Amino acid sequence: MECLMTEYFKHEKSVVEEGAEIGSGCKVWINAQIRSGAIIKNNCIISKDTYIDSGVHIGSNCKIQNGVSIYNGVFIADDVFVGPNAAFTNDKIPRAFNHSWSITKTIVNKGASIGANATIVCGVVIGEYAMVAAGSVVTKDVEPYSLVMGNPAKHYSYVDKDGNKVEVNQDA
Numbered sequence: 001m002e003c004l005m006t007e008y009f010k011h012e013k014s015v016v017e018e019g020a021e022i023g024s025g026c027k028v029w030i031n032a033q034i035r036s037g038a039i040i041k042n043n044c045i046i047s048k049d050t051y052i053d054s055g056v057h058i059g060s061n062c063k064i065q066n067g068v069s070i071y072n073g074v075f076i077a078d079d080v081f082v083g084p085n086a087a088f089t090n091d092k093i094p095r096a097f098n099h100s101w102s103i104t105k106t107i108v109n110k111g112a113s114i115g116a117n118a119t120i121v122c123g124v125v126i127g128e129y130a131m132v133a134a135g136s137v138v139t140k141d142v143e144p145y146s147l148v149m150g151n152p153a154k155h156y157s158y159v160d161k162d163g164n165k166v167e168v169n170q171d172a
Contacts, residue, residue, distance in 0.1 A: 014046075023060065041078070055103075065116070073103035073122065080108050083116035083134065090122045109144070113163065118153075129161050 008026035010016055016028060019036030025043040028034065032046045037054035040046065044058060047066045052058070056070050059078035064070070066084045073090040076082070090103045104122035108114070112126045115134030126132065127144030136153040147156045147165070157165045 011048075047084075059110070073105045074108070074120075075105065076108045077110040077112075077128075079111045081113040082108075083114055083118065085116055086114050086118045086120070088120045088122070092122060111161065112142075129159065129163075131159055131163055 007024055008022045008028065010028045011030045013030045014028045014032040016022060016034045017036040020034045021039045022028065023040055023042035023044065026040055026046065028046045029048040031048050032050045034040065034046065034052045035054040038052045038056045040058045041060040043060055044062045044064065046052065046064050049067045050064055051069045053070060053072045055072035056074050058064065058076045059080065061078055062076060062080045064082045068082050068085065069087045071088055071090040074088045088106055091101050092104045106120060106122050106124055108126045109128040111129040114120065114132045115136065117135045118132045119137045121137065121139045124138055124141050126138065126142045127146065129145050130142045131147045132138055132142065132153060133147065133149030136149050137151040138148065139152040142148050143155070145158050145160070147159050148154060149156050158168050160166050
């Protein structure tokens with residue numbers, strides 16, 4: 001079933017459930033699945049083999065690369081880049097037999113970038129224009145304009161809006 005919202009491109013082999021909101025200028029590529037109740041604002045790229053769950057919010061001008069899984073409870077602001085095969089969780093205590101589990105929310109703020117194969121553990125806030133290095137596992141909040149890397153991800157340096165490493169004056 002195709003969502004009847006605004007004009008966007010949908011590959012014939014992608015699935016956009018009725019009740020999903022897709023903004024103008026978006027491109028939804030092959031094998032992407034977008035569930036009812038997901039909200040994707042304008043001019044986003046949803047690349048192949050992605051999964052976007054019900055209750056997910058994705059702002060305008062975002063790029064969600066191949067193989068990304070974004071689960072209910074994740075809020076992604078405008079201008080965010082999510083690299084290939086990155087994954088978000090939404091359950092702090094995952095058990096197959098827990099029938100009363102609850103979603104733990106995650107927020108990715110404006111302009112942040114998440115590298116390929118990064119894992120974002122639920123309950124964190126990734127600050128504006130922060131960068132998460134490829135392969136990192138984010139278990140704690142990430143400061144705005146901070147570059148984090150590793151497992152668990154730790155602060156490495158600060159970056160400017162364009163992602164370039166900057167020196168911080170310790171005497172200021």
